[in-house]
Amino acid sequence: MNESLGVADLLGVLAYAELSAFLQLTEDAGQFAPTLSDRAALSELAVSEFGHFQLVRDKLIELGADPDQAMAPFVEALDGWHTQTRPSGWLEALVKAYVGTGIALDFYREAARHLDPSIARLVDEVVADQERSEFAVERVRAAVAADPPAAGKLALWARRLVGEALSQGQRVAAARPELAQLLVEAVADDQAEISRLFARLTEQHGKRMAALGI
Structure with missing residues (x-):
């Protein structure tokens, strides 16, 4: 593998995931945020995503890549x-930002684990989601407490997000085998590590769902 x-x-x-997250959060802030403070808070998260995009873009330039x-291959x-996962309202937008985006970022983190430490550290920094987590968890939990039946609907939405994310990942892997190989080689010939990988991904997803109360 190269x-x-x-x-x-x-x-x-x-880089494109972060750029598209910035655009999505900006759109959601304007379209769905129920209050001005929510709009401002989501916009602030969007700015953070753009900052992450800039970090990755600068690293690509440093490595001599355009x-x-x-x-382009991932657009x-x-x-x-x-x-396919356009939210229909505020809560769906928050669940998408937290759960849907989170599982995709988990895969990028796993793919970077065995690379040069400077790359792995950069990826870890970019995929960290503490601010997004706190924002989504606080608002979704409050909404579910006020309207318990909403939990079931949001759980179905989260499952759809994960399914679409996995389908997207398969398309990317088919188109860019070098990227898929980073993940494969990290667990090559080690069934125990493959099991641990999926256990980590499942655990992270479960933690997000539990944190949201859905």
Whole structure:
């Protein structure tokens, strides 16, 4: 495997994921936020996502890669995911930002675990979701407490988000084998590590769902 191509692909998909998250959060803030303070808070999160995009873009440039070329192969898949998972309201938008985006970022983190430490640290910094988590959890839990039947609907929405994210990941892996190989080689010939990988992903998803109260 050409690892340099895999690294460029990983940073390219991560850069576009952050750029598209910025655009999605900005749109959601204007369309769905019920109060001005919510609009401001979500906009602030969008600014943070753009900052993450800039970090990854700058790393691509440092490595001698063209950011536009690195991101281009992933535009169709990620835009398709956003189109297929367009929220219909405020709570769906928050669950998407937290659960749907979270599971995709978990895969990027796993793919970077065995790369150069500087790349792994950058990916860890970019995929950290503490601020987004706190914002989504606080508001979704409050809404579910006020309207318990909403929990079931949001749980169904979260399952759909995960399903679409996995489908998107399959399309990306098929189109960019070097990127898929980063994840495969991290667990190659080690069934126990494969099991641990899926256990980690499942655990993280379960924690997010539990935190939301759905």
